[in-house]
Amino acid sequence: MNLRTLRTFVEVVRQGGFSQAAEVVSLTQSSVSKAVRTLEDELGTPLFNRIGHKSELTAAGEITYRRALVLLAERSDLVAEIDDLLGLKRGVLRIGLPPVGSGELFAAMFALYRRRYPDIEIQLIEHGSKKLAQCLQAGQVDLAALLVPVEGEFEYQDVRVEPLMVVMPMDHPLAGRAQVNFSDLADSPFILYEAGFALNPIILNACERRGVVPRVTARSAQIDFIVDLVSAGLGVAFLPQMLAHKHLHPGIALTPLNEPRTDWHIALAWRRHAHLPQAARAWLELAREMGNVPAAANG
Structure with missing residues (x-):
């Protein structure tokens, strides 16, 4: 059993399929299937119930997935501690x-970080908060920008x-x-x-x-497209204030949302008991320096 095989198995679970996992780990679908079969042979039990084109974890698969996350996170911590020695x-x-x-x-922070630490390699991934939290839990990243409230297993530092x-x-x-407020918008279709x-x-x-109960007419991950849909009359959308003003144009109007517990509160999070590499600590310090956020972490 090796860590590469475990990571491949974890990505099959996380991505919801063999073909999707193949893209993430840069392997062919047949290589991903072979890696999972090898792991099943080593453990002596199936890890997936394969029903048509759908695969679900067996009880053994659930255990293996949980343990694999721990092993992969420990491997990441080991590498980080060795790097810190240097x-x-x-x-x-x-x-x-x-x-x-x-x-x-964060764009300006990346530029300043690169100038200060030119030999640090930056590995960046982009996902929604739910997927980022999973990547952080698995030790695939050391820091993730998440919306507050964050899970109890993470500590965090406020950003904005x-x-x-x-x-x-x-x-x-x-x-x-x-x-x-949302009562006023009850008859308006939503773009989420x-x-x-x-x-x-x-x-x-x-x-x-x-x-x-909102009527959702469209969904997108692209702010420009969401704003264009609003301008075309498809519905209303919701953006943090700084992004809304940046994307303001003659086809749209902006109105403050008067609702409690709807602020866009973003923070940099890390695993509570994991080793935090010097490279990550330097990023947190730079975030405090540039954003004037408190030095103390929350949890």
Whole structure:
């Protein structure tokens, strides 16, 4: 049994299939299938129930997946500690960022980090918050930008808190209002984010508290496309204030959302009891320096 095989197995589970996992680990689908069969042969039991084109974990598969996550995370911690022995003249910054807002929050930080630590390799992945939390838990990244509240197993450092704005067509009946809530928007179709984006449950939970069942007409991971859909009259959307103002154009109107517990509160998170490499600690220090956030971590 080797760690490469375990990682391949973990990606099959995480990605929901062999072909999807093959893209992530840069192997052919047949190589991924062979790796899983090899692991099953070593353990002497099937790890998946294969029903047509669908595969579900067996009881042994559930155990193997849970243990594999621990082993892969330990391997990452080992490499990070060895890198720390050599200081910031070498090493890797492994960081996960969401597609929404990362350019505005972190692009300048990347440039300054590169100037200060030119020999640190930066490995960046982009996913929604749900997938990023899974990658962080598995030790695939050392830091991830997640929306608060984060899971109890993580510690975090605040980065930014922004209220949500309602993005609506210029001719929407509520355009020009000082503020709106979800009761006001009950008859308006919603344009939400793709599955796995943490803003979705924030919006939907707030709707539920108001007794509103939204009618979702479209989903996207691309802010430009979401704004274009709003401008075309397909519905209303919700963006953090700084992003809403950046994407403002004559076809849309912006109105503050007056709802409790809907702020876009983003933080840099890491595993609570894991070794945090010097490269990651340097990133956190730079974030405090540039954003004037508190030095103390939350948890």
